[in-house]
Amino acid sequence: MSYYRNLSIAQKQIAWAWGFLAIPVVFYALIRFYPTGNAIVLAFQDWNLLGDRTWAGLDNFDKLVADPVFWIVFKNTFVYLLLGTPVSLLIAFAIAFHLDRVRFMHGFIRALYFLPFLTSAVAMAWVWRWFYQPVPIGLFNNFLSTLGIPQISFLNSTTNALPAILAPAIWAGLGFQIIIFMAGLRSIPQTYYEAARIDGVSGWTVLTEITLPLLKPTMVFLVVFSSIGFLRIFDHVFNMTTNNPGGPLNSTKPMVLMIYDTAFNGYDMGYAAAQTVVLFTVLLIVSLLQLFLLRSR
Amino acid sequence: MAAGQSIKPVSDALLEVKRPPVPRSYGQYIRWLLLFSGGVLMVMPIAYMLSASFKYPFELYNLNLIPEEPTIENYTYVLEDGRFYQWFINSMVIAVITTISNVLFDSLVGYTLCKFRFPGRMFVFIAILSTLMIPTEMLIIPWYLMSKSFGWLDSYWGIMFPGLMTAFGTFLMKQFFETVPDDFIEAARIDGLNELQIWWTVAMPLVKPALAALAIFVFLGNWTAFIWPLIVTNDQSLYTLPIGLTTFSVEQQVEWELIMTGAALATIPTLIVFLIFQRYIIRGVVMAGLKG
Numbered sequence: 001m002s003y004y005r006n007l008s009i010a011q012k013q014i015a016w017a018w019g020f021l022a023i024p025v026v027f028y029a030l031i032r033f034y035p036t037g038n039a040i041v042l043a044f045q046d047w048n049l050l051g052d053r054t055w056a057g058l059d060n061f062d063k064l065v066a067d068p069v070f071w072i073v074f075k076n077t078f079v080y081l082l083l084g085t086p087v088s089l090l091i092a093f094a095i096a097f098h099l100d101r102v103r104f105m106h107g108f109i110r111a112l113y114f115l116p117f118l119t120s121a122v123a124m125a126w127v128w129r130w131f132y133q134p135v136p137i138g139l140f141n142n143f144l145s146t147l148g149i150p151q152i153s154f155l156n157s158t159t160n161a162l163p164a165i166l167a168p169a170i171w172a173g174l175g176f177q178i179i180i181f182m183a184g185l186r187s188i189p190q191t192y193y194e195a196a197r198i199d200g201v202s203g204w205t206v207l208t209e210i211t212l213p214l215l216k217p218t219m220v221f222l223v224v225f226s227s228i229g230f231l232r233i234f235d236h237v238f239n240m241t242t243n244n245p246g247g248p249l250n251s252t253k254p255m256v257l258m259i260y261d262t263a264f265n266g267y268d269m270g271y272a273a274a275q276t277v278v279l280f281t282v283l284l285i286v287s288l289l290q291l292f293l294l295r296s297r
Numbered sequence: 298m299a300a301g302q303s304i305k306p307v308s309d310a311l312l313e314v315k316r317p318p319v320p321r322s323y324g325q326y327i328r329w330l331l332l333f334s335g336g337v338l339m340v341m342p343i344a345y346m347l348s349a350s351f352k353y354p355f356e357l358y359n360l361n362l363i364p365e366e367p368t369i370e371n372y373t374y375v376l377e378d379g380r381f382y383q384w385f386i387n388s389m390v391i392a393v394i395t396t397i398s399n400v401l402f403d404s405l406v407g408y409t410l411c412k413f414r415f416p417g418r419m420f421v422f423i424a425i426l427s428t429l430m431i432p433t434e435m436l437i438i439p440w441y442l443m444s445k446s447f448g449w450l451d452s453y454w455g456i457m458f459p460g461l462m463t464a465f466g467t468f469l470m471k472q473f474f475e476t477v478p479d480d481f482i483e484a485a486r487i488d489g490l491n492e493l494q495i496w497w498t499v500a501m502p503l504v505k506p507a508l509a510a511l512a513i514f515v516f517l518g519n520w521t522a523f524i525w526p527l528i529v530t531n532d533q534s535l536y537t538l539p540i541g542l543t544t545f546s547v548e549q550q551v552e553w554e555l556i557m558t559g560a561a562l563a564t565i566p567t568l569i570v571f572l573i574f575q576r577y578i579i580r581g582v583v584m585a586g587l588k589g
Binding site for chain 2: 010013014016017018020021023024025027028031032033034035036038039042095098099100101102103104105107108109110111112113114115116117118119120121122123124126127128130131133136137139142143146168171174175176179180183186190218221225232234235238239242255256259260263264269272273276277279280283284287
């Protein structure tokens with residue numbers, strides 16, 4: 001204690017700071033950095049969990065490039081992204097834009113849109129899976145048959161299954177996007193709109209010249225946030241295709257499911273690690289793109 | 298969120314900003330009607346899930362939301378199984394402990410990085426920030442290997458350890474501690490409080506809204522977490538609710554009313570919490586989303 005008393009104020013500060021950081025620094029080193037290094041090293045090794053880890057050089061990556069399933073999975077992952085992000089952001093913006101102008105029961109309507117965001121993906125995946133069943137079980141096909149429209153095969157079709165799985169993922173994320181858009185809309189000073197009104201500017205011009213440009217930071221944030229979400233889609237796919245994960249015929253399999261399969265059903269740890277390195281690279285590029293987009297202009 | 302620091306901070310009370318009244322017009326009525334219908338459509342999957350959980354199988358397939366012959370037999374059946382209680386408790390314990398850990402450690406680290414000047418500060422800050430770039434999916438294999446060799450498989454600790462601290466939370470808290478004036482801390486120091494007391498009794502009460510936002514985000518994230526608990530648990534008595542629900546639903550195969558009852562049991566607690574804390578949850582999500 002007397003030793004502590006002899007320290008200068010600045011030295012005491014240093015001692016306290018590192019005291020506070022001691023446990024977290026150990027945590028980040030052991031639970032974040034060490035595993036990251038381990039995953040990267042493993043990507044260049046061959047290991048089935050039982051034998052020894054042996055060096056494989058670029059074998060895992062060569063195998064990946066030559067694997068037709070990987071390219072299907074790679075394409076699926078980007079279809080989830082390229083379909084999910086624009087569709088969900090367009091719907092969310094349209095709803096936020098109009099909800100911003102509604103006063104009567106505003107809070108209640110907002111709550112209705114937000115509620116699905118709080119549900120667990122697993123529970124809702126099963127609810128939607130039930131909706132998608134053929135007549136007489138599934139709600140959607142029952143509804144179609146009352147209208148006299150022929151049945152649609154959702155989860156058993158190689159073309160329809162992916163959008164059918166994407167739909168609940170978009171649905172669940174809308175609430176968050178709407179709330180963030182509304183906060184962004186409200187951060188635009190009202191005076192801009194008043195000035196535009198005095199100048200007699202049309203509603204469309206106000207939208208394209210004032211609202212959208214000023215909403216850019218919000219938009220970039222949401223694009224990246226939801227892109228990363230869609231690139232990492234797993235819960236919905238896993239639960240809606242439990243009888244044949246990623247099926248039919250791999251038509252819904254995203255990268256994370258392939259990683260899961262390779263590692264925990266095939267026990268091909270090196271190959272799975274190589275896949276995670278690819279996923280990491282893709283996510284990194286998306287994040288860096290955000291930095292770039294925010295910096296320009 | 299990666300590079301979230303470049304998003305300009307937005308007040309947490311933004312959604313409460315008063316806006317000028319909208320003049321009444323036909324267009325306005327139509328707008329309201331469309332938005333309201335859209336909102337009702339949004340909650341339909343949840344409504345049909347709840348409705349199905351009170352239906353007998355023979356009624357399941359009609360489109361009525363209100364069952365003609367409501368029954369609670371599905372609930373008695375699912376709860377008699379007993380596993381749901383266990384899964385609920387597991388999920389609750391894990392989400393609560395993880396939330397407490399994040400609230401304490403993320404804010405302590407955020408506070409230290411914000412209010413202390415010491416060698417290595419920038420290094421620690423950038424190191425923690427850089428972990429935002431690392432996706433969980435890349436870490437699950439090493440975490441699994443780690444858990445396997447340390448005997449953490451099939452244990453609460455095994456499920457929890459990866460999420461006990463997050464860079465997201467640390468960064469969020471650091472942002473909010475910036476708003477605490479240094480004078481307050483200096484004054485407390487002169488009053489003879491030690492640094493731990495200053496953090497806990499002076500700084501922490503000033504960032505309560507941010508702590509609430511962080512707690513909501515961490516709790517929700519852990520309550521619905523899927524891939525890691527799926528990998529680290531094998532023993533059914535240690536499953537969390539989402540993993541249990543998957544297992545239960547696969548077992549039931551085509552008994553959709555039972556699957557919907559299980560899904561409802563996993564969803565109802567969230568619905569209740571949301572109805573009570575709606576304002577705080579939405580505000581917390583805005584804060585965490587825009588500042589994190």
